[in-house]
Every structure is written in C-alpha cells, then in structure tokens.
Amino acid sequence: MKIKSYLYSQLSISFLPIFLGLYFITSIIFLVKIASLTSVITIDAFELFKLYGYSVPKIIFFTVPISFFISLVITLAKLSSEYELIVITSFGFNPMKILKIFFPSTFLLSIALLIISVGLIPKTDYLMSTFLDKKKKEANFNIKASEFGQKFGDWLIYIDKKDGKNYENVRLFKTQEGLDQFILANKAVLNNKDGELNFTLIDGKAFYIGDEELNQIDYRTMDINDSIVNKKDFIFTDSYNYWKYSLQNNSDIDDFTFFILTSLFPLISLFLVITFGYYNPRYEKNRAIGLSLIAVVIYYVITKYLTKNIELHSLYVAPSIWIMGTYYLYIKTTKKLY
Template sequence: MRIKNFLFHSFAQIFFPIFLVLFFIASVVIFIRIASVTFVIKISFFELLSLYFYTLPTMIFFVIPLSFFIACVLGLSRLSFDYELPVLFALGMNPQVIIKIFLPIALLASFSLLILSLVLTPLSDVAYRQFLEERKNSININLQAGEFGQKLDKWLVYVQKGKEDTNVYENIVLLSLAKENNKENQGLIFAKEAKIVNSNGTMEVILENGKVYRKLGEYFERIGFEQLILRNAIQAFDGAKLGLIEYWQQAFYSNKRQEKTKRNLSMSILLSLFPLMSLFYYPFLGIKNPRYQKNYTILQAMAIVGLFYALMYLCASYIPLFGLVLLPLVWIVVGYWLYWHYIKRFY
C-alpha cells in the first residue's frame, strides 16, 4: 500500500501541472478559433463563453491522454534518477508491481475518455454547430465598415459605413464568388444603401440606388437600378435532431458525413484506449539505471507519443474500422516486447 501511494503521489505531482499548462494552451487556441467566428456573426460575451464551454469536452479529451502518458513516464523517471526505484528493486520489488499499480488508473482514464469522446463530444459538437447556424439565421451579420475580405454567403463584401444593430449599410460593394460552369462569375454590384433582413426563412439583401456590372463574353454590361433584392434561402442545420446513436450511425451508411464520422469514431476510440494500451511503455521509458543511463526520458516519451498519433491518424484515415483492432494489437505487442527485453530481464 505504501509503494502504491508513493507512486500515485509521484504521478499526481507531475500530471496536474502538465494538464493545467496544456489546458491553458488549448484554451488560448480555442478562444482564437472562436474569435474568428465573430468576423462573420455578432455574439455577446456570454455567447462567446457558451461556445467555449461547447468545446470543453473535445479540448479535455485531447489533453488528458498526453498528460497521463507524460506524467506516468516522468514520474517513474524522476524516482529512478533520485535512486528511489533502484532501492525498491534492490529490496525485491518487481517491475510487474508498477504495471499492476498503474492498471486501475489507466482503466479509469480510458473509461473517462470513452465517455468524453463517444458521449459528450458529439453532443457538444451538435450544440456548437446548431448555435452558429441559429446565429447566422438570425441575420445578425457582423460586417465591419472599411474592412476588406468580408464574406456574405457567396459574395465578397465591402461597406463604407454601417449603422449599429440595424443591419443597414451605406456605400456597399459586392463581388460575386459564385461559380458557373467552372468559370468565376464576374458580377460586381455597387449600391448607395443596403439592408439585410430575414423574410420568412429567406435572407434578403435589399440594395438601393446602384449599378450592376457583368461580363458578357468580351464586353461588360452595366445595369442601373433603384432597388435590387438578393435572396438566399436559410438552410436549417441538418444535425439538429441527431441523437447520440444517430450521430455515430452516420459512420455505417452512405451519407455526406460518413467518411468524417468514421474517421472521428476511429480516432476517438483509439485515443481513449491510449493510456491503457501504453501500460508497458511506462516502465520501459521511466525505469532507468541512473549510474549508466542518461536522462533523455522526455524526448523518448515525446517520440513515442508522436509515433502513436501518426499511426492513429493513418489508421483512422485509411483503415478506420480495421485499425480499431490492428493498432491496439500491434501497440500492445510491441510495448510488451520492449518491456520484456529492456526491463523485465534486468529487474
């Protein structure tokens, strides 16, 4: 029991600082991603926090496996180079004891990750996309006066002046981004005033007093207008009514999201099982002889993690369902061979 508490204490001292640092870095990345949304739609501070909380399950899901692996390896490595593990081995402790001690927390970590990836992540993903679609459908468009590169559906938009919270803009320029017969439509519209409204589920851009320029062969056509209405039907979010089972069932029948869902399912399960599958890698990387070996543990751990992530991505992309069996089997066998060849024979 004392050895178990001793190892858990060493693990916890490293796990929580690493987790918090990675969580902070991931949060910064998420906020940058959410900030990019505000270039398209207007959201309040509390809505921004809502989007952040929608991404929490995915963020935690990717942070925990890396933190867990590094903490297990570095915890053992620190005990090795402090001569505490060599003393325990000299007193008769077997490396298998370390594996038995880490097995319950690896099971707990993998179970928690499966809940995060297969239950909470799909629900938060649907909620996130539904929230964005609802905000877009509310026609609360965020067009900034004087800024270039803004998009409104299939139009590139520039406005000289905008009236706050009214969706009314002055001196607007629209360049069509639509493609017809693989050739870009050269439509260009100038208008003195534009108003964006939601009319019975259709987004309408009402343009007043302007001109349309279109390329017809070798010539340009100019059309003047007093009022021009551009309409675009608002599309409902097709995943709004998806339940948890229906969400993952998309991986097993033909639909536009089948390949992506199949890849996500494979990656979710493989990454969830990573702490449990890597049980033999913890002593292999963490147990060192401080008298004869140098401390390259963190580099070795990052190399192993990078290799697993690369293999996971390849399996999920090219053999998603078969990879769910192949990668765990190969990873465990290789890990056991390394553990037996480099650790078990000598301790």
C-alpha cells in the same frame, strides 16, 4: 498500500502541472479560433464563454491522454533518478507489479475519455454548429429603417422604424407569374429558431393581386419564413443515434476510430511507461521526456494513417501493433535488467 499511495502521490505531483500547462495552451488556441468568428458574427462575453464551454470536452480529450502518459513516465523516471525504484524493487515490486498498480486508474481514465469523445463531443459539436448557424443567419439579415431595395428571402421589404428585433409599419412585396403579393403590418417581430428566420406580422392586411381578381385578407398575426427549411437526412437526437447513422452511411468513420484509439492510448502504452521510466542513473541519462514525446507523435501518426485507410479495422490493428511493439521493447530493455 503505502507504496501504492506514494506512487500515486508522485503521479499527481507530475500530472497537474503538465495537464494545466497543456490545457492552458490548448484553450488559447480554441479561444483564438472562436475570436476569429467575430469577423463573421457578433458575439458578446456570455456567448464567447458559451462557445468556449462547448470546446471544453475537446480540450480535455486532446490534453488528458498525453498529459497522463508523460506524467506516468516522468514519475517513474524521477524515482529512478533518486534511486527510489531500487528500494521499491527490493521490496518485491518488479516492473510488472508497478504496472499493475497503475492499471486500474489508467483503465478508468480510458473509459472516461471514451465517454467524453464518443458520447459528449458529438453533442457539443452539434450545439456549437447550431449556435453558429443561428448567429450567421442573423448576421446576414440586417434590415435598416427607411431604406428601399432590402430583401427578406424572396420578399422586398420596407420598414419605418426598428428597435432591436421589433419593427413598425412593415411592407412586404413579392411578385410571381400572374400573381403579386403585398402585405402590410403595423408591427413585426423577427424570430430566429436554430438559424431559421421568420417574421411574425401583427395586425395588418394581405393583398393577392392576380390578372383578373384581387383578394384581401385581414389578419391578427401572420408568419413569413425567410426560406424553406433545408431538409437534412439526419436530425441529431443523441450521440448513440448519431454514430449509428454515421457508421451505416460510412461517414465520420475516421473520427469515430480516432476518438476510440486516442482514448485507449494511455492504457495500451503502459509497457512504454516502465520501459522509459526505468533506468540506471549511474550509467544512463534521463531521456524519459524526449522518448515520451517521440512515442506520442509516432502513435498519433500511426493512428491517423490507419483510421484514414482501413477505417474500422484500425480498432484492432492499431492496438495490436502498438501493444506487441511496446512489449517487445520492454522485453529487450527493462525486463532483462529488473
């Protein structure tokens, strides 16, 4: 138990600086992307923080697997360089027993990454997309007081006074084949619900002027939509139904498989951890970090290629290839020496 606690304490010392560094760098990238949106929409500090919050699951998903894998390798490499692994091995802890010590935490990490990627990221992506659609729609609608020629959907609109989303003395006009529509309102309120704009007109009159008749309606409130709501084939409710719909319609399959395979990366790379971490400092140089980075790049390239070309089949092809390949390296290097 003392050796197990010691190994995990060394892992935490390696993991935190690497994770925080990658998290900070990735956060900067996402914040720059969010800031670039200000050329299209206007957001305040609270909304900027809100958009960043929607990005946090992705930042964690992209940084944790790499950080954890490299930290495991660095932990063992550090113990090797200080001859501590020799002492641990003398107590009967061969590489496979070291691997078994790290297996439970790595397994739990992969489960957590699966929950974040497959469960949480689709929801935050939907919330961000909805928020941006709403802001873009609002940005495109900029009615100014006492100006002619402005439009609200199919309506020509003129207002006397504007205070935020509240308007006074509103006139709306629309002409169609054989029918002209003219609406007056003492007050109006602009509503933006999930990117769909509508006017709530208060206390006014509506005139419908045809070729042979004229109708007048006095109203207390009336709603005027900017445009007909675009019908979508799928309405997001939860991540399970989202992925179910996507798989049935062959959409976003590469994202689904990439999320799963990336979540499994730390777990199926444990043989690489002991392969790169074990070395004799008297005869070999510490190449753990360089080899780890090369392994990460190779895995992500293979994963991207397989998810694009064989889609769902990559869920068993990629792990099988990776585990067999890393186990072969382990047999040829570390196993025969330790």
